[in-house]
Amino acid sequence: MSRFSKSILVLALAGAATSAFAFDNFSGIGRLATPAEVKAWDIDVRPDFKGLPKGSGNVDRGTELFEEKCASCHGSFGESNEVFTPLIGGTTPADVKNGRVGGFLTGDIPQRTTFTKVATISTVFDYIQRAMPWTAPKSLKPDEVYAIMAYFLNLAEIVPADFVLSDQNIAEVQKKMPNRNGMTTDHGMWPGPSAAKGGIGNGGKPDVKNTACMSNCKKEVRIGSVLPDYARTAHGNLEEQNRSFGPVRGVRTVDGDAAAVSAKPAGPSAETALATNSGCLGCHGTNNKIVGPGFNEVQARYKDQADAESRLFDKVKAGGQGVWGSIPMPPHGHVKDEDIKTLVKWILSGAK
Amino acid sequence: MGDISKQPGHLQPAPESFLTEAEVQAIAAGRRSFLRKSFLAAGAAMVAPMAARATEAGDPEILNLPTWSTTLGKPVATNPYGIPSQYESQLLRRESPGLTRVGGASVSFCPLQGLFGIITPSGLHFERHHQGWQDVDPARHRLMINGSDPAFLKSPKVYTMDQLMRLPSVSRIHFIECGANTGLEWGNVAVPTVQYTHGMLSCSEFTGVPLKLLLEDCGVDYKKARYVLAEGADGSSMTRTIPMEMVENGEVFVAYGMNGEMLRPENGYPLRLVVPGVQGVSWVKWLRRIEVGDKPYATKDEAVHYIDLLPSGLHRQYTSVQECKSVITTPSGGQRLLEKGFYNVSGLAWSGRGRIKQVDVSFDGGINWKTARIEGPVQNKALTRFNINWVWDGKPAILQSRAIDETGYVQPSYGQLREVRGTKSIYHNNAIQSWKIVESGEVSNVQVL
Numbered sequence: 001m002s003r004f005s006k007s008i009l010v011l012a013l014a015g016a017a018t019s020a021f022a023f024d025n026f027s028g029i030g031r032l033a034t035p036a037e038v039k040a041w042d043i044d045v046r047p048d049f050k051g052l053p054k055g056s057g058n059v060d061r062g063t064e065l066f067e068e069k070c071a072s073c074h075g076s077f078g079e080s081n082e083v084f085t086p087l088i089g090g091t092t093p094a095d096v097k098n099g100r101v102g103g104f105l106t107g108d109i110p111q112r113t114t115f116t117k118v119a120t121i122s123t124v125f126d127y128i129q130r131a132m133p134w135t136a137p138k139s140l141k142p143d144e145v146y147a148i149m150a151y152f153l154n155l156a157e158i159v160p161a162d163f164v165l166s167d168q169n170i171a172e173v174q175k176k177m178p179n180r181n182g183m184t185t186d187h188g189m190w191p192g193p194s195a196a197k198g199g200i201g202n203g204g205k206p207d208v209k210n211t212a213c214m215s216n217c218k219k220e221v222r223i224g225s226v227l228p229d230y231a232r233t234a235h236g237n238l239e240e241q242n243r244s245f246g247p248v249r250g251v252r253t254v255d256g257d258a259a260a261v262s263a264k265p266a267g268p269s270a271e272t273a274l275a276t277n278s279g280c281l282g283c284h285g286t287n288n289k290i291v292g293p294g295f296n297e298v299q300a301r302y303k304d305q306a307d308a309e310s311r312l313f314d315k316v317k318a319g320g321q322g323v324w325g326s327i328p329m330p331p332h333g334h335v336k337d338e339d340i341k342t343l344v345k346w347i348l349s350g351a352k
Numbered sequence: 353m354g355d356i357s358k359q360p361g362h363l364q365p366a367p368e369s370f371l372t373e374a375e376v377q378a379i380a381a382g383r384r385s386f387l388r389k390s391f392l393a394a395g396a397a398m399v400a401p402m403a404a405r406a407t408e409a410g411d412p413e414i415l416n417l418p419t420w421s422t423t424l425g426k427p428v429a430t431n432p433y434g435i436p437s438q439y440e441s442q443l444l445r446r447e448s449p450g451l452t453r454v455g456g457a458s459v460s461f462c463p464l465q466g467l468f469g470i471i472t473p474s475g476l477h478f479e480r481h482h483q484g485w486q487d488v489d490p491a492r493h494r495l496m497i498n499g500s501d502p503a504f505l506k507s508p509k510v511y512t513m514d515q516l517m518r519l520p521s522v523s524r525i526h527f528i529e530c531g532a533n534t535g536l537e538w539g540n541v542a543v544p545t546v547q548y549t550h551g552m553l554s555c556s557e558f559t560g561v562p563l564k565l566l567l568e569d570c571g572v573d574y575k576k577a578r579y580v581l582a583e584g585a586d587g588s589s590m591t592r593t594i595p596m597e598m599v600e601n602g603e604v605f606v607a608y609g610m611n612g613e614m615l616r617p618e619n620g621y622p623l624r625l626v627v628p629g630v631q632g633v634s635w636v637k638w639l640r641r642i643e644v645g646d647k648p649y650a651t652k653d654e655a656v657h658y659i660d661l662l663p664s665g666l667h668r669q670y671t672s673v674q675e676c677k678s679v680i681t682t683p684s685g686g687q688r689l690l691e692k693g694f695y696n697v698s699g700l701a702w703s704g705r706g707r708i709k710q711v712d713v714s715f716d717g718g719i720n721w722k723t724a725r726i727e728g729p730v731q732n733k734a735l736t737r738f739n740i741n742w743v744w745d746g747k748p749a750i751l752q753s754r755a756i757d758e759t760g761y762v763q764p765s766y767g768q769l770r771e772v773r774g775t776k777s778i779y780h781n782n783a784i785q786s787w788k789i790v791e792s793g794e795v796s797n798v799q800v801l
Contacts, residue, residue: 030515041641119650119669123655210754212721221750227544
């Protein structure tokens with residue numbers, strides 16, 4: 001190939017490269033989504049209730065469903081702080097009237113629950129429908145979501161006990177949410193246009209200002225807070241969280257003997273990892289009750305029973321209630337049978 | 353610890369001088385058990401062949417050739433996927449005990465205290481999952497693009513990974529920071545090290561397709577559709593609202609690549625959204641759907657969580673941008689300087705509003721400042737490494753860094769931040785971090801107002 005023709009070729013390739021991005025016909029890429037496909041995935045519900053499915057549910061049905069599918073994590077009244085932050089509590093009939101949660105106004109709010117914060121009931125519908133229950137997301141039918149929400153709304157004293165929530169009255173309920181006037185978008189941290197230009201926020205103007213002073217910037221250094229002693233050791237031995245060479249070392253925050261113990265490769269057993277990954281340890285401690293019984297208690301109860309393995313397998317797989325009190329064990333269809341068998345053996349052998 | 357006698361190659365011919373300053377103080381205070389342990393440790397060090405000490409002739413590590421100089425090494429492909437050295441087992445992603453009760457809705461923090469430069473090794477990238485992580489089969493993964501109203505998008509479409517990876521791609525380096533990074537520290541010092549104060553922060557080179565290109569391929573109507581909803585394919589199917597302006601200017605992209613390979617499952621394999629400068633929760637992982645619409649969506653993570661409580665009792669909603677911030681990573685909390693003398697003080701700066709322009713460092717708690725060296729090239733909305741020379745005289749010091757971005761915004765002090773936002777905001781704490789150094793060389797977390 002002559003030098004001349006080579007340079008022509010290079011030019012041609014360069015031309016192709018620059019035009020590739022402006023190309024508007026990505027032939028063969030993507031296809032039209034069918035209406036059924038869009039329906040299957042487009043499940044979002046907006047504050048104006050665009051996307052809301054038709055349906056209804058009452059407080060009584062919601063009470064049953066909540067006890068069956070939700071109470072194991074959230075407590076029977078959505079009040080539990082054991083696994084997740086509480087759903088219900090901290091709001092008053094006065095808040096329902098004013099649309100501002102009084103605890104935020106006085107600064108006296110010991111626990112921010114979902115209902116103290118959320119301004120839009122659409123959010124609650126959207127989230128329960130897409131992500132709950134914890135181990136079986138997207139398994140609730142619209143009527144069930146309405147019923148569970150009716151139960152919430154009754155617990156929060158927003159609707160009476162005989163209330164039926166539906167797609168027809170949900171917009172009216174949103175106007176009673178206790179923190180409906182508690183949100184502001186007047187800030188500089190929205191990356192789009194300002195409210196004045198049809199968007200959200202102030203167009204990016206920061207609210208906190210510092211200056212780049214370089215010398216004699218203040219007379220004295222005021223220390224507002226230092227690391228509490230308990231926090232120095234709460235994260236384990238920091239010596240082991242830094243390299244053993246280089247400009248610095250980690251500080252030994254656990255004394256000599258304990259440090260030697262924690263320095264051993266004490267990684268979790270395969271079974272512990274499996275229990276963690278399968279979500280067991282959210283509700284059961286190996287040696288303590290959390291929501292459900294500790295594995296030590298389970299072992300103690302079942303250890304002399306010949307059919308313990310198969311009975312526990314069924315309890316884990318299908319769920320159960322009554323053996324350990326009223327809070328039910330939810331079904332765990334997401335965990336593979338062989339993994340359940342491994343876990344049951346592990347629990348019965350002491351869960352070490 | 354900061355025991356100089358154990359430093360490699362440190363010439364210290366008198367073996368009786370093995371006690372550190374702290375140990376001498378402990379003995380003076382009558383803690384004899386400390387002395388016994390120290391003798392045991394020193395004895396062990398002397399008999400251990402690997403802990404050879406310097407003699408008058410020189411360093412035995414030089415005088416006696418080590419086995420790696422006198423034996424045959426391992427063949428190629430011993431580790432088909434390479435792993436760090438056996439001596440690098442200490443820098444790991446870690447959880448903060450007691451922060452959450454369920455591992456599937458939790459955080460693991462990136463060990464910033466030992467990392468260099470600006471790129472986070474993929475295996476150490478911080479994690480935040482809302483309903484556990486999944487390892488999604490790329491052959492079965494789909495990306496759907498639709499409109500909240502048929503008028504907003506001419507053709508709702510479905511793309512496979514095969515198709516997405518045929519499209520023109522971009523590769524860009526960006527930081528990702530959780531909106532709750534440093535959130536534990538709003539009211540007071542709570543955690544000991546930079547891993548836990550700032551470790552919900554990582555930076556990678558991401559590769560993927562600009563979302564603009566896909567929306568235009570579907571025939572988006574930019575006049576009507578001013579908001580974008582991104583949705584994940586995991587159990588939580590996490591959703592967040594993003595302004596269309598960030599899509600139109602070409603910044604937002606759907607990424608499959610991270611640091612030269614595919615995304616890691618914990619980071620959204622095989623597809624995640626990249627929203628430069630915006631908090632991590634908007635970078636939806638396992639991305640399955642994009643919807644364009646005319647209104648924001650008030651999803652759970654922008655109506656219940658990721659809202660910032662102000663002293664007035666109002667919550668700020670749709671806070672997204674990560675404002676300019678920096679932190680010194682070496683030396684940092686929970687570390688100990690080995691001895692007096694020279695140190696390269698090093699840290700990270702970043703801004704969700706663009707490039708870092710300047711970083712100043714103070715050694716006296718913010719009375720005087722010196723401008724640090726910026727390691728370039730400085731990238732847009734990416735971590736930026738800074739370094740500054742320092743000779744420690746053995747006296748107490750308080751180290752701080754203060755970043756300035758290209759908009760002229762100067763990172764605020766705790767006093768300035770709290771004056772406006774109080775102490776209960778949880779999210780978006782970008783205050784100047786202070787590390788106090790005492791005579792023993794120990795560095796600890798303090799807050800200077």
